[in-house]
Amino acid sequence: MNIFGLFEQRVAEALGRLAEAGRIPSGLDASRVVVEPPRDPSHGDLATNAAMVLAKEARTSPRALADLIAADLRDDPRVAKAEVAGPGFINLKLVPEALHGILRAAVSEGEDFGRSRQGEGRPINVEYVSANPTGPMHVGHGRGAVFGDALAALLGFAGYAVTREYYINDAGAQVDVLARSAYLRYREGLGEDIGAIPEGLYPGDYLKPVGEALAREHGPSLLGKPESEWLPLVREAAIGAMMDMIREDLAALNIRHDVFFSERSLQQDGGGEVARTIAELEARGLVYMGRLPPPKGQKDDDWEDREQLLFKATEFGDEVDRPLLKSDGSYTYFASDIAYHRSKFERGFATMIDVWGADHGGYVKRMQAAVKAVTGGKGDLDVKLCQLVRLLRGGEPVKMSKRAGDFVTLRDVVDEVGRDAVRFMMLFRKNDATLDFDLAKVVEQSKDNPVFYVQYAHARCASVFRQAREAFPDGDFSPQSLAGADLSVLQDEAEMDLVHRIAQFPRMIEAAAEAHEPHRVAFYLYDVASAFHSLWNKGKDLPQLRFVNQTDKDSTKARLALVHALKGVLAAGLAILGVTAPDEMR
Incomplete structure (x- = not known):
């Protein structure tokens, strides 16, 4: 309601x-x-x-x-x-009855209170993570992964038909570098001393198992072959191994995707979907041969000082037109991305959300222009940028990971502090603001640790019901019974403050879903948990405000109704964030 x-x-x-x-x-x-x-x-x-x-x-x-x-x-x-x-x-x-009606609805609906029909079942595609399949995920990937997953859950709670998608960047030069790095480890797996990893290749130890697997499968047979023969084979094996690793990293955060979409699939059969997309744009007069001025300030990897095939991005709100072919005749990343988003639209997604790292901010306008062009203005793309994560321990920067070679892996962080702490803290700051993630602080059991504070509120709610069952062994504290309690008992300012905050939950859900901002859920949960803890502490000084009163079953039922409603809101909000709602805290 x-x-x-x-x-x-x-x-x-x-x-x-x-x-x-x-x-x-x-x-x-x-x-x-x-x-x-x-x-x-x-x-x-x-x-x-x-x-x-x-x-x-x-x-x-x-x-x-x-x-x-x-x-x-x-x-x-x-x-x-x-x-x-x-x-x-x-x-x-x-009137009091109106507020009581909201509270009764929250009691009756439990974790479904606040669930909305706002989306009316409209399909929406949320693409997130999409890390290059060249190694384990780092903490920055983790922020985008958690943000995208929570946003998808939020939209689902608000009534949209959500598809979670991962775009596998398996067609660029980076996967050839991956293959050459894996081939070096293959030689190492055969017993060769490879020495220092040459600059330009991936140095992490995570490729050692890939090389060992190749050595077991092929023996020395690849050594005598030219690169043109072994590279496709090694590349396929390395990409498969990296994607398995990425899926394991995501699973550690309880993140799943409905679709894994391969970039290479767009370029099969002589160009496939990319060629067809460019041909369609050409037929509509949206591409031409031209020369671009050099970019001002910001580096653009697609810029070349030559006449080339350009997309008329400026007709759709971009600052300059954009190249589609490189000088060697291969497609630019942008050309593949246009075909990919055209594929989304053809699969029924007029609304698309992409979650990118902040370093891709300069790419937003051109991609939104491309979506307008290939969908005839019927498609809408919202790009959410996730800023950097500064990883600290006790205020000091954390050193690099030996396994990854040049960064701290996401899995290392999850293993150290736990999934709940990672997910909640990644969402306890707006996605476009830099996040300081302190490994020491996120495991503290204090009010200054938001995830503990919110989970502790849920555990306290559960403990209230354990106390009530001890005080009234024959009491009926089911939602149906609590919804019929005399709620006029709730008169204290702190109690009514909590009622008002619970009443705001459905509105917050719809506003957060409309704005594509799951951090609002985390902020709300902390605020409502704080209000509950304040009421709990007030009951220590004023016995008449305690949730369980052994001499007054009616007031107990009314306050249990309030606690049950809050417990459902906390559980629903934590579920959207992908964080557990414990009944006990150690």
Whole structure:
């Protein structure tokens, strides 16, 4: 039950009635109208900006329009008071029964409270991770992986039909470098002393098992072959081994994908989908032969000082047109990416979300231009950039991993601090802000460690029910029974603050899903957990506020209803983040 969404609809109905009565013009654009919690809780339960954003269109003052809307809202049985404040904001105080109804819904629906039909089952593709298959995942990959996975879960909770996708970059020069690096390890696996790894090859020890497997399978037979013969074979084996490693790293974070899409599959059969995509753009007059000026400031690997085949990206909002073919006749990365996103659209995804590292920020406009072009303006691409992760231990930078050669692997971090800590902390900062991840702090059992603080709130909720069952062995504390409790018992300011925060959960879910911002869930969980811990501590000083009162079963049931509702919200939010909701904490 999204009470804020219900009242946005109620405000729209009020505007309709006022228009029918000739009090305001009809057809006002209510898209900017919001109903939200007031900044000062003492002002009421809900607030709307309707009069402020519609007054000019209604050809009246905000205050006068607010008076008209407030008068209509006062007729709503859920409204105890509707007041106009300041220049024209409308503050609403709900009758207790309306708030009790929200709490009963949260009790009855449990972990489904807040689940929305906002997406109406529309298909949406979330592509994330897509790390080059050249080695184990590093911590930066992990941030994009966790962000993408939580975003997909959030969108699913909000009613979208989500497909999680991984794009395997298995067609570029980097996989040839991988093959040459694996071939060196193959020679090592045969007993050869390879010495220092030459510059330009991948130095990590993770390729040793690949070389050993090749040595077992082929013996010395590859040594006498020219590179043109052994490279495709070694490349295939190395990519397969790297993808197995990446899948294991992802599994350690409980991350799964529905689709693994190969870049090479786009270029089969003489160019395949890439060639067909370029031919389609050419038929529509969107490619031409031309020469580009050198890029200003930022390096562009696709730029060459020659006449070449260009896509008219500037016609779709980009700053310059973009090359599609390299001087050797092979496709640019951009050409493959256009064909890939065209494939997504043809598979039924008009809405696409790509999660990239911040170093790809300069690529966003051209890709959005390409999506507009190949979908005829019907497709929408939102690119979410994840900033760097600074890995620390006690405030000091963490050294590189021997296994990876030049970075700390994600798996090392997960093994040290646990999946829950990695996932929650990766989401406890907005994706486009740099994240300091301190290995020492994320395992502390304190309020300063958000993941512990939120999980501890869920464990405390579970402990309240254990206490209640001890105090009332024959008590019925099922959701059905708790939903019928006398909630008028909940009178304390701290109790009502928690009720209000629970009521905000469905609105937060819809807003976070619309903005593609799963960090809002993490922030909300910390805030609601903090409110619960404050109420818990208040009960230590005021026995009448304790959740379990052995002499008053009715007040106990009312407070258990509050705790049960909170427990469901915490569990649902943690599930979206991919974090466990423990019933006990060690």
